[in-house]
Amino acid sequence: RVAKALEPGHLPFRMEDFRRTYLRLCKEAGTEPQESLLAQLYETRAAASGARLDLTGQSLMVESCCVLGRALQKDILFTELVLSDCMLSEEVPPVLDLSFTGAKLLLSGLCSNTMVKVLDLKGNNLRGAGAETLGKLLVRNKTLKRLVLEWNALGMWEEGFSIFCEGLASSSSLILLDLRNNQINHQGAAELAQALKRNSVLQELDLRWNNIGLLGSRSLLDALQQNRTLLHLEMAGNNIPGDILKAIEQSMDHNADRQSTLQESRTRAQVLTKEIQNLKEEKSRQFLGLMETIDKQRDEMGRSSRNSTVLLEKLQEALSERKSAVNSLTAKLQMTEAALLLSEQKVSNLGELLTRVKLEKTELTDRQSREMKKQLEESAQREGKLLREVDSLSEKNHQLKNKLEESERRCKAQQDQIFSLKQELTNSTAELKLRLAQAEERLDMEKRRSKQAFEDMDSLRQKEVDHVNRHMEESERALQDRILKLEGQRIRLDEELSQVKAAMVTERIQAEEELGKTRAQVRLEEQERLSGLEEKLRSARQARDEAQGHCTQQKQTVAELHARAAQQSLEMDALRRRIDEMQQDLVGKEQEKMAEVTRVRVELQEQIGHLQAERTAQCGLKEKIAALEREMKALGTSHREALLDKESELSSLQERLRLREGEIQRMRENEAQRASFLQNAILTYVQGSPLAHYSPRK
Numbered sequence: 251r252v253a254k255a256l257e258p259g260h261l262p263f264r265m266e267d268f269r270r271t272y273l274r275l276c277k278e279a280g281t282e283p284q285e286s287l288l289a290q291l292y293e294t295r296a297a298a299s300g301a302r303l304d305l306t307g308q309s310l311m312v313e314s315c316c317v318l319g320r321a322l323q324k325d326i327l328f329t330e331l332v333l334s335d336c337m338l339s340e341e342v343p344p345v346l347d348l349s350f351t352g353a354k355l356l357l358s359g360l361c362s363n364t365m366v367k368v369l370d371l372k373g374n375n376l377r378g379a380g381a382e383t384l385g386k387l388l389v390r391n392k393t394l395k396r397l398v399l400e401w402n403a404l405g406m407w408e409e410g411f412s413i414f415c416e417g418l419a420s421s422s423s424l425i426l427l428d429l430r431n432n433q434i435n436h437q438g439a440a441e442l443a444q445a446l447k448r449n450s451v452l453q454e455l456d457l458r459w460n461n462i463g464l465l466g467s468r469s470l471l472d473a474l475q476q477n478r479t480l481l482h483l484e485m486a487g488n489n490i491p492g493d494i495l496k497a498i499e500q501s502m503d504h505n506a507d508r509q510s511t512l513q514e515s516r517t518r519a520q521v522l523t524k525e526i527q528n529l530k531e532e533k534s535r536q537f538l539g540l541m542e543t544i545d546k547q548r549d550e551m552g553r554s555s556r557n558s559t560v561l562l563e564k565l566q567e568a569l570s571e572r573k574s575a576v577n578s579l580t581a582k583l584q585m586t587e588a589a590l591l592l593s594e595q596k597v598s599n600l601g602e603l604l605t606r607v608k609l610e611k612t613e614l615t616d617r618q619s620r621e622m623k624k625q626l627e628e629s630a631q632r633e634g635k636l637l638r639e640v641d642s643l644s645e646k647n648h649q650l651k652n653k654l655e656e657s658e659r660r661c662k663a664q665q666d667q668i669f670s671l672k673q674e675l676t677n678s679t680a681e682l683k684l685r686l687a688q689a690e691e692r693l694d695m696e697k698r699r700s701k702q703a704f705e706d707m708d709s710l711r712q713k714e715v716d717h718v719n720r721h722m723e724e725s726e727r728a729l730q731d732r733i734l735k736l737e738g739q740r741i742r743l744d745e746e747l748s749q750v751k752a753a754m755v756t757e758r759i760q761a762e763e764e765l766g767k768t769r770a771q772v773r774l775e776e777q778e779r780l781s782g783l784e785e786k787l788r789s790a791r792q793a794r795d796e797a798q799g800h801c802t803q804q805k806q807t808v809a810e811l812h813a814r815a816a817q818q819s820l821e822m823d824a825l826r827r828r829i830d831e832m833q834q835d836l837v838g839k840e841q842e843k844m845a846e847v848t849r850v851r852v853e854l855q856e857q858i859g860h861l862q863a864e865r866t867a868q869c870g871l872k873e874k875i876a877a878l879e880r881e882m883k884a885l886g887t888s889h890r891e892a893l894l895d896k897e898s899e900l901s902s903l904q905e906r907l908r909l910r911e912g913e914i915q916r917m918r919e920n921e922a923q924r925a926s927f928l929q930n931a932i933l934t935y936v937q938g939s940p941l942a943h944y945s946p947r948k
Contacts, residue, residue: 384414
């Protein structure tokens with residue numbers, strides 16, 4: 251309500267009206283009014299129209315602070331609030347809650363204010379509670395930029411000052427902070443250093459005439475290595491060595507250089523963006539102008555083309571009307587000629603069809619006869635091959651039988667030697683058994699593979715028999731002296747030979763059965779093929795009969811067509827006579843048409859001349875458009891080059907920034923080394939001083 255009364259639209263013109271509203275609002279709030287505060291508010295509000303509220307030197311009680319706090323909760327037009335030396339007490343009023351004081355009530359009203367940017371609380375003896383409320387104010391207020399807290403006692407209470415430092419760390423708008431004569435010790439300086447590490451907005455900080463000392467200055471120096479936004483830091487009157495003050499000044503200079511370079515780069519980037527936008531606007535304007543000129547030229551061309559098309563359509567309609575009469579007569583002649591040509595083509599096509607059908611019949615008969623001969627020859631060749639294979643197998647069996655008989659005779663002669671050669675004969679029998687097994691497997695493979703398998707088995711058997719013969723001859727030579735010892739083994743060999751004979755007989759029977767099966771299969775296949783060929787022959791004969799019937803029908807149609815052609819020839823003679831008469835009429839009409847065509851040609855030539863003139867004009871316009879496009883390309887290239895130059899400048903600036911950062915890092919390292927050297931020197935000095943050797947007894 252007080253804020254509404256203080257707004258320029260609701261401000262009374264007379265002091266009495268303003269006083270009445272003020273007294274009424276104080277009664278509603280339950281506070282006692284102050285005449286001095288009322289006069290100061292009216293004077294400052296009427297004179298500055300809401301720019302500044304200065305209450306320096308006036309003692310504000312808790313009730314007046316409550317009224318001001320409620321007034322400041324609204325967005326009134328005060329941008330600067332000066333409350334220096336106002337004796338803002340932290341005593342608890344008897345009417346209000348115990349948790350509120352004068353400073354708290356006033357500062358809590360500023361938490362939601364968005365107009366006040368400068369707050370001066372110089373010489374108000376603010377302590378722990380005031381520090382806490384100020385910390386909350388910095389957290390919640392997003393518009394306050396300057397805060398003056400000179401001649402207060404914020405550093406006396408560590409808890410309240412730590413809350414104030416947390417609010418400073420989270421502040422996003424405060425630029426200037428004055429903390430002169432606030433009794434800040436080295437612990438408060440350490441908390442301020444932690445806040446500065448997290449803050450990225452504060453630019454000016456005044457800490458003169460406090461009790462920071464060596465430890466607090468070191469913590470602040472460490473914080474400045476991470477903070478790059480603080481530009482001014484006043485540290486006089488804090489018992490700080492000169493080297494640390496120089497290091498702080500150097501860090502401030504580095505931050506100032508960084509800010510200046512960043513501002514220069516930002517200004518350059520803004521200038522470049524403005525230039526680019528201007529270039530884009532110029533290009534768009536030029537392009538729009540070109541498009542407008544092109545649209546106008548297109549409209550003019552469309553109008554001229556429309557006029558020319560209208561004239562041409564009229565002439566074409568006149569010509570088409572005259573041509574339609576001529577075309578009707580020519581169409582009749584063409585129809586008659588086309589009918590004659592169609593009849594002749596039909597006759598020729600029918601003759602060609604007859605010849606093709608005859609040729610196809612002859613080709614089919616030849617093909618069928620050839621296929622039958624080939625099939626018969628193939629069947630005969632297969633039968634001959636099978637018979638030859640059977641004969642060869644029978645001969646091989648006879649040879650094997652003869653060889654077996656010879657081997658039996660030799661075994662009888664070698665009965666005396668067999669007894670002494672048990673081991674060698676067992677080896678030979680094992681080899682023979684293996685070879686017989688291989689022979690059986692090969693015979694099975696020969697059954698599956700037919701022709702090639704039989705030939706392979708014959709060659710293998712011949713090789714085995716030769717090998718056996720050689721081995722037996724060698725055994726006869728080597729075993730003549732041992733015949734008497736091998737009578738017992740001869741009996742065994744006889745049994746084995748009988749088994750071999752039985753196996754050979756069974757194999758022979760199986761081979762004969764397989765040959766019979768193959769012959770039966772071949773006969774069945776040949777019968778099936780013959781039946782298929784007979785069916786093909788029957789179908790071919792039926793097709794031949796059908797083709798003959800079709801040929802007879804075509805012959806009848808050809809005869810009918812010949813008769814029709816004779817009739818049409820008579821009609822053609824009559825039509826030719828009519829055509830001669832029509833041609834004479836056409837000659838006269840063509841002469842008239844030629845005269846009219848000459849007139850139309852003259853008119854068309856005149857129109858063509860006009861169109862050529864328009865074309866030349868259009869060519870000139872096209873050349874102008876091409877020139878403008880070239881200019882646009884040249885401008886684009888120039889702009890691109892300018893952009894590239896500016897990018898190169900930005901890169902050079904970035905390199906400079908990197909070099910300066912490297913230098914700053916080197917300076918920091920040197921300063922850290924110097925600080926370490928100083929610390930070591932101080933420690934050595936302290937250890938070597940006479941006070942270090944002082945004993946409690948003395």
